[in-house]
Amino acid sequence: MRSALVIGGGANGLACAFRLAKGGARVTLIEAADEIGGGARTMEFAPGFRTSGLAHLVHGLDARAAKEMGLEDHGFTASAPLSTTLPGDTPITVSPRGEVTGTDSAAWDALHARLSRHAGRLAPFRTMRPPRLKGRQDWRKLAPTAFGLSRAGREDLRDLMRLALTNIADVAEDELTDPRLQGLLAFDATLGAWAGPRSPGTLLLYLNRLAMGDVRLPAGGMGALATAMARATEAAGVTIRTGTRAERLIVEEGRAVGALLSSGEEVRAATIVSALCPQATLLQLAGAPALDTGIVRRARNMPFRGAAAKIHLAIEGDPGLGDLTHRIVLAPSVDHVERAFNPVKYGEVPAEPVLEITCPSAHDPSLAPEGRHVLSIIAQFAPHAPKDPAAAASAFKEAVWRVLEAAAPGLRSRTLHEELLMPSDIEARYGLKGGSWHHGDFAVERMLFLRPFEEAAGYAAPLPGLWLASAGSHPGGGVTGTAGWNAAEQVLRAA
Amino acid sequence: MKDLHDTARPWERPLLRSPFHPRMEALNRHSSWAPWSGWLSALDYGDTEMEVSAIRNTATLYDLSPMVKYRVAGPGAEAMLDRLTLRNVAKLKPGRVQYTGWCDDDGKLLDDGTLFRLGPEEFRLCCQERHLPWLLDSAIGFDVAVEEVTEEIAALSLQGPCSASVLRAAGFDIEALKPFQHDTQGGILISRTGFTGDLGYELWTGADAALPLWDRLMEAGAPWHLRPVGSTALDIARIEAGFIVAGTDFIPAEQALREDRVLSPLELGLGWMIDWEKGHFTGRRALAAEREGNTSRWALVGLEVEGNVAAEGAIVYRGKRREVGTVTSAIWSPTTKQSLALALVEAKHAASPDLWVEIYAMRELRYAKLMQRARPAPRPFFSPARRRATPPGAV
Numbered sequence: 021m022r023s024a025l026v027i028g029g030g031a032n033g034l035a036c037a038f039r040l041a042k043g044g045a046r047v048t049l050i051e052a053a054d055e056i057g058g059g060a061r062t063m064e065f066a067p068g069f070r071t072s073g074l075a076h077l078v079h080g081l082d083a084r085a086a087k088e089m090g091l092e093d094h095g096f097t098a099s100a101p102l103s104t105t106l107p108g109d110t111p112i113t114v115s116p117r118g119e120v121t122g123t124d125s126a127a128w129d130a131l132h133a134r135l136s137r138h139a140g141r142l143a144p145f146r147t148m149r150p151p152r153l154k155g156r157q158d159w160r161k162l163a164p165t166a167f168g169l170s171r172a173g174r175e176d177l178r179d180l181m182r183l184a185l186t187n188i189a190d191v192a193e194d195e196l197t198d199p200r201l202q203g204l205l206a207f208d209a210t211l212g213a214w215a216g217p218r219s220p221g222t223l224l225l226y227l228n229r230l231a232m233g234d235v236r237l238p239a240g241g242m243g244a245l246a247t248a249m250a251r252a253t254e255a256a257g258v259t260i261r262t263g264t265r266a267e268r269l270i271v272e273e274g275r276a277v278g279a280l281l282s283s284g285e286e287v288r289a290a291t292i293v294s295a296l297c298p299q300a301t302l303l304q305l306a307g308a309p310a311l312d313t314g315i316v317r318r319a320r321n322m323p324f325r326g327a328a329a330k331i332h333l334a335i336e337g338d339p340g341l342g343d344l345t346h347r348i349v350l351a352p353s354v355d356h357v358e359r360a361f362n363p364v365k366y367g368e369v370p371a372e373p374v375l376e377i378t379c380p381s382a383h384d385p386s387l388a389p390e391g392r393h394v395l396s397i398i399a400q401f402a403p404h405a406p407k408d409p410a411a412a413a414s415a416f417k418e419a420v421w422r423v424l425e426a427a428a429p430g431l432r433s434r435t436l437h438e439e440l441l442m443p444s445d446i447e448a449r450y451g452l453k454g455g456s457w458h459h460g461d462f463a464v465e466r467m468l469f470l471r472p473f474e475e476a477a478g479y480a481a482p483l484p485g486l487w488l489a490s491a492g493s494h495p496g497g498g499v500t501g502t503a504g505w506n507a508a509e510q511v512l513r514a515a
Numbered sequence: 516m517k518d519l520h521d522t523a524r525p526w527e528r529p530l531l532r533s534p535f536h537p538r539m540e541a542l543n544r545h546s547s548w549a550p551w552s553g554w555l556s557a558l559d560y561g562d563t564e565m566e567v568s569a570i571r572n573t574a575t576l577y578d579l580s581p582m583v584k585y586r587v588a589g590p591g592a593e594a595m596l597d598r599l600t601l602r603n604v605a606k607l608k609p610g611r612v613q614y615t616g617w618c619d620d621d622g623k624l625l626d627d628g629t630l631f632r633l634g635p636e637e638f639r640l641c642c643q644e645r646h647l648p649w650l651l652d653s654a655i656g657f658d659v660a661v662e663e664v665t666e667e668i669a670a671l672s673l674q675g676p677c678s679a680s681v682l683r684a685a686g687f688d689i690e691a692l693k694p695f696q697h698d699t700q701g702g703i704l705i706s707r708t709g710f711t712g713d714l715g716y717e718l719w720t721g722a723d724a725a726l727p728l729w730d731r732l733m734e735a736g737a738p739w740h741l742r743p744v745g746s747t748a749l750d751i752a753r754i755e756a757g758f759i760v761a762g763t764d765f766i767p768a769e770q771a772l773r774e775d776r777v778l779s780p781l782e783l784g785l786g787w788m789i790d791w792e793k794g795h796f797t798g799r800r801a802l803a804a805e806r807e808g809n810t811s812r813w814a815l816v817g818l819e820v821e822g823n824v825a826a827e828g829a830i831v832y833r834g835k836r837r838e839v840g841t842v843t844s845a846i847w848s849p850t851t852k853q854s855l856a857l858a859l860v861e862a863k864h865a866a867s868p869d870l871w872v873e874i875y876a877m878r879e880l881r882y883a884k885l886m887q888r889a890r891p892a893p894r895p896f897f898s899p900a901r902r903r904a905t906p907p908g909a910v
Contacts, residue, residue, distance in 0.1 A: 274795050308656030309598050312797040314620035317652050475620075482620075484800075 022046070022515055025279060025289035026258075027266045027305070028490065030058025033295030034249040035085040035501030036489045039508035040293070041256040042088065045515075048287060049258055050279070052265035052451075055243070056250045058295075059450055059457065060499045062243030066437030068389045069334040071380050072242035074441075074450060074457070075499045076396040077102070077347070080232025081245075084147065085501040089252035096248035099383045101234035105346040106200040107427050113346070114204065116234045124198035131195045138180045139230035141169050146231060146495040146502055149510055150468040150477050185464065188226050189217040189354045199353040206358070207351035207374050211400065212497060214325035214461050216361030217354050221464035228467075232498060235347060237383045242499060249501070269486065271310045276485035279305070291511055292485055295504055297452070297459040298322065298472040298492040306483050315482045318473040322492075323461040324454025326443040327364050329373075329402035331420060333395040334388065334437040340428040344382035344393065350375040350427055357400075364401040369415045372423055373399045392436070404443035404454045413442045458497030459490045468494055479507040480514070487511055530555040533580040534669040534725030538733075542743055549746060552645070552665075554581035559745035564849070566748035570711050571850050574677040574736055575744040576729070579670035579717060583645055586664045588637040591657035596638060598797060599653045600630065601780060603790040607632045612695045612708055616780050616788055622801030623768035623777035625649065626761050627785065629708060631697060639664070643761040649769070653797065669725035673732065674715030674752070676899075677739040679907035682716060685735035689716065690906040703728060710749060712756025714901045754846045754855055757817055757894025759783060764815065764843040764857055781805055782813040782862065784894075814865035815843075817896060818889040820854035820872055823847060826887065829872040831858050835886055839864040842872060850897050856889065866891055 022045050026037040029051030037049040055061055063073035078098045085091075101116030112122045118132035119125070144165040151162050169177065183191065188209035192202040206217035209226035216222075238245050254260055265282040269292060278288035294301040302311060302319040311319075333339075341348050351357050351374035360370040376398045381388035388394045399420050406412035417440050424431050443455020452459065460472055469477045472492045481488050489507035491497040531554045533539065540546075544561030557578065559566060569575045587596060596604040600615045607613050609632045616627040628642030640650075650661045673681060682689045687700055689707070697706035702720060709715030720728050733741060753760070761767050768777040779802060780786060789802060805811055820826045825847045831840035840860035848855045856872065864870070874885040901908060 271795075274800065303656070309594065310795055312620035312800070313599070313649060313653040314797070316655050320652075320655070 022291065023289040024048075024291040024293060024511070025050070025287055026293045026295060026489070027279065027301075028058060028295030029053075029056040029246075029250070029260065029262065030295055030490075031060050031246065031249060031499045031501040032489050032491065032504030032507075033058070033293075034246065034253050034504070035082060035089070036293055036295060036504030036508045037258045038085070038089055038249070038253040038256050039505050040291075040511060041253070041258045043508065043512040045291070045512075047258040048289065049253065049260045050264040050266060050281065050287070051260070051262045052282075054263045056260065056262055057243050057246030059452070060242035060246040062241030065332045065439045066334045069332075069392070069394050069437060070241060070387045071332050071394045071396045072238070074330060074446065075242055076237070076378050076380065076398070077235040078238050078242075078245060078499070079235045080498045080500040080502070082147070082500050082502040082505050085249075085505050089249060091245070091248045091252060094248040094251040094255075096245055097239045098236035099239070099345070101236055102345070102347045102378075103343075104204065105342050105348050106204055107342060107348065107350065108200060108352070111342055112198070112200055120201065122198060122201075124196055124201055127196050128201055131191070134179070135227060136230055137176065138183065139227040141180070142227055143231040144168065145468065147506065149479065149506060150471070150494045152478070153469050153474060183223050185221055186223045187218050187220055188222040189358065191223055192217070192354055203351040203353045203356055203374075204349055206354040207349055207376070210357060210361065211376065211398065212328055212457055213463060214323070214327050214364075215463065216358045218358055224464050224467075225462070228495070232500070237378060237380055239384045241380060241384070241387065245499065266305060268307060269305045269310075271306060271483070274310075274484060276306065276483050290485075291487065291515070293487040293489050293507060293511065294481075295489045297490055298476060298481075298488050299324075299453065299460070300451075301486070301488060301490075302476075302481065302483070306481070306486060310483060312482065315475060318475060322472055323466075324404070324456040325461055326404045326446060326452065326455030326457060327361070327401040328455070328457060329399045329416060329443065330441040330446065331395075331397040331399055332439040333397070333435050335393040335395060335431070336434045336436055337391065337393075339379065339393055339395060339431055339434070341377060341379075344379035348377040350377065350423055361401045364403050367403045367406045369403065369406070369412050369419060370401060371419055373401065373416070373419050375399050375420065375423060402442050404456075409442070409444055413440060416440070416442065457491070459492030462496045467496065471496060479510040531666075533578050534722040535578045535580065535671070535729050538726065538729045539578060539743060547745065551581040551746070552583060552643075556581055557743065557745040559747045560743050563745070563747045566742065566744035567751050567849055569740070569742050570675050570713065570744060570748060570752045572676065574673060574675040574681045574739045574741045575748075576732060576741060577672040577674065577744050577749055579672050580668070580722075580725070582641050582665070582670060583643065584663070584665045584668055585640040585647070585650060586637070586662050587640060587650070587659060589657070589659035590636055591659040592636050592638055595654050595657035595659045596630065596640075597793055598657075598795060599650070601785070601788040601790065601796065603793045604630070605793065609634050610696055610698065612697055612706055614695075616785050618780065618798030618802070619768045620798060620801065621768070621777070622779050622798035622805060624765055624780050624783060624785070625768050627759070631706065644767050644770070667722055668719055669722045669728070670717060670719045671728065671732065672709055672715065672717045674709045674711040674713055676714055676901055677736075677741075677910050678715050680910055681732060681736040681739055681741055683909075684738070685731050693905045694903055710756070710758055711752040712758070712895045712898055712902060713752070714899075714904070714907055750844075751846050751848070754844050754857065755848050755850050755895065755897040757857070757896055759815065759857065760844070764859075778813060778859070779805055779811065782811045782815065784815045811862045813840075813859050814862045816858055816860050816865050817892045817894040818842070818856040818858050818870065818872070819892045819896070820845070820856055820889045821887040822854055822885065824874050824876045824885060824887075825854055826856045826872045826874050826889070829856070829874050831860055831889065832871040832873060832886075833864050833867050834869050835871050839867075839870070848896065853896070854887075855896050858889075
């Protein structure tokens, strides 16, 4: 049985370790933090108040991983798919199946059906090795997907080609009339991206989001998902060691053969898989001298521009935001989203950020003391490298409060504790460079065979013995485990 | 007329003048100049035939100052250069010079050049093309500083059978200096290196000390009729010596526009440089795959061509019919009295006894089309014993 060392205990590392173990490898997984989960951890941010510390929704969890790991058997449960509420004088509700209330529902239905159809045809790409730009193709997997696209019919295919590189604002404004629905499209397409709704390629980001399916709130926070994955992984025979940091890789005769741990211990394995950021893996763990100069260039040139801030609020009583079991999006129009993005280009703070609010305690009351609630908010856009970080954080917090107070007057006075994580705080706490949740910008020019860059796109790192399995690889970010699972499939095929 | 030296548009500026320019200009009877990496360089001083003859029979001076030069220094310099270049830099002792090459990730040659080890942690890399971005990126992860020093250092190549005698007369002690060694005397670094395949030296000094060095050598060399030579004569000598030139005999990988025009050191006959045991260097994996898979597509070969016409730019045929390659450099060699060529030939035909070159010889406004037999021949074509003799003989 061959041995494998997986570095990094987030969803991708866990999914990868599990799949490798099922494939017959003797697997050790090491995680630097004392707790498993990476970006999927549940934190107590104030006494008695717990919440998902970073990602807060189950979205796009890899179906292969969920099924084979038996996550429910290991104690993981999530809410039903969430509806989305767009507050206003007459709130609009978008159901998980895409049905909306209000006057624009027919147009929304048509657009949602059309984009979902495109997303469904692209979805198979997520669970395969990206096609190669040149050289041997994996036609066994690629052919049916390509065939599926070609069967789409001329009209549909033309529509997809026309839309593929366009921006979400054009589509929203062409097809919808309600500013809040337009705003929702603009918000969802740019969530987690370094892009405004008028940036090219944002429609494709929206299709990717649709391909990832519905969103749910996890009982016990995202940490519960990681815990269940870890249990399944250990049950599959993987040795998990937390509090164990890989200082650098051991490279012998041009091959990665192990890792030197913070304890001074050396762990050797036939295969090394890193679920850490590709750049850190290559430049810090492997080290530039072990690589070709061109690869060093590529790795250094990866963009890391996280623009999402995370906010946690401990609330006395009802927050006053309507139905707390919904996802609430405060992005009243396309222009609101675009204006929230503009200043970030110059390292500045927007006057009116756009927000995604969830209330984890509405689904799992154990996350907050009785009669109190936790709000978990993703606020965009926050500069990742402002000139004066303290001033930027303070200005951003006040801007978020202006938006929240307008939506729920008096909320601030009922807030017992608050925590703001700017992108730089997220970098410090989670080791995500530039506060980029996806281990590198997620954009059209960094997708498929361009993620993280061409020479490393097939999960095999440009260093024999080393594989890349983080969100920095195809198909990118989110707590999904897909990149890890895909990488494991490639490792097993190569073995 | 506006002063072009002051223009904000660099491409309009006159070419840079070498530190030796005042002396060169005074002797350049035809004002025969050509650009070399942004500098003005002498093509000839009025009589190429005499200049070639001097390289092989007396002593010559050639201005090397436009050669691109980098200083690589720091505790990590040796390791950085080992990762950059093909040869084993750990084996290069201070006081010695390596002729070496370096590749991109795909194992295609970026350039060749000479690497001087000036001290345990200090090197100078001399080459034809500019590589600062590549060198800086290759320095990432090493404790080393890289800077271009082309303008700071003036250099003269003193070549020919009488070159040692000229140096002795000029007061230098070169008796113990072997090929590819260097020594510093009175602020002047003397290396026993050159591009002629003959006895010869290169002298390196600060740009401000250039003219006194020129005068000192010309004065001491007068009894041997020491004369300056230009690039045309040097090119003839270097082909006789079998040396290749970037941009002429190979396209540097960073400059090739067509992706199949790049060449590996294995294809260029530089496989001997590669130290497979020294550890990782850029391009190693690609080169190892090329070696193991025997996938080299081309071979740079030396050819001796029948007849007395230079086969410049000729197509190489096998069996007079099948195109198998291209001549990259060719001359009528006054020293060997042969038509000599360097050619890139498809690897599988490189050793064929049935190679031919098609020459279009212009003879008084009419082309004569010649199909001449070309025999693969070892390089150098011309290699006199004096090239290596230490101490060099007194002539």
